[in-house]
Amino acid sequence: MVIKESLRLHPSGPLPPPRECMKDTNVADYDIPAKARVYVSIWSVGRDPKYWGDDAEDFRPERFENTAVNFKGAHMEFIPFGAGRRICPGISLAMAGVELVYASLLPExxxxxxxxxxxxxxxxxxxxxxxxxxxxxxxxxxxxxxxx
Ligand code: HEM
Structure with missing residues (x-):
């Protein structure tokens, strides 16, 4: 939960490479023409009170207790590794690395x-x-x- 909360508030890649829109579309009342370059701010998504509540800016790992929300690209409110076909292919290695550092430094x-x-x-x-x-x-x- 602590690692997830850290990735939510401090994603190491806050602005992933842009996507190109394949056809005219409309997202959240915005008209996005074909070929437009779209940047998704992982940083903003992780701090949006619409998804994370009024305490979105607070570091509160318990918010991940009893929830299925994870970073594997299926929950669009939490995308520290991106999502879709270009999602970070290094998730498993990254998590093993972070957990190894914590496990080596914290309990001892x-x-x-x-x-x-x-x-x-x-x-x-x-x-x-x-x-x-x-x-x-x-x-x-x-x-x-x-x-x-
Ligand atoms: C905590 C650690 C890491 C974070 C937060 C992270 C995050 C990200 C993000 C946000 C993207 C862009 C995804 C998108 O455009 O939707 C990405 C892409 C990528 N990541 Fe990571 N990453 C991490 C570790 C790693 C590691 C350990 C590796 C490899 C050993 C790796 C390899 C890549 C590659 C190759 C891409 C480009 C994928 C593509 O564009 O097709 N990442 N990562």
Whole structure:
């Protein structure tokens, strides 16, 4: 749920490559002519209060509890890996990688913020670009192992 919520609010590819409309069509009251280039903002979709409620901007992993919504391209309100025929083919590898990092770092260590810093001080702003990275690197105290 934490990983899903992170991908919802901070998709690493917020603006995927454009699509070209094959024929004149109408989506959500917009007329889209054939051949028009259409950009879908994954970032905006993930923060749309229409789908995620008034607390859409809040980091609340529990929202994924007891719901079938996943990132495999069938739920259009949550498309961190895109959707359709050009959906990211690396989903399985990406998820294995993210889970491996979390599983290696979280259970074994007690992480803490540097002295005097509270979680509200963490700057989550992202760099501009096709692939998003954190603008301000995350700084944590050297972890202590609960085992020692
Ligand atoms: C958390 C990690 C990742 C995220 C959030 C992500 C996200 C995305 C997104 C949004 C797209 C565009 C999909 C669309 O246009 O509908 C994409 C495309 C693609 N991704 Fe990923 N990706 C991730 C990891 C990976 C990995 C690990 C690989 C390969 C090992 C990979 C390979 C590709 C390729 C080849 C495409 C282009 C597919 C095409 O245009 O046909 N991605 N990815």
């Amino acid at each position: 260590f007690d992480w803490a913020l540097p002295y005097g810093m509270v979680k509200e001080d963490i700057d989550l702003a992202a760099n501009m670009g096709l692939v998003c990275s954190k603008k301000v690197p995350l700084v944590l105290l050297l972890p202590s192992s609960p085992l020692t």
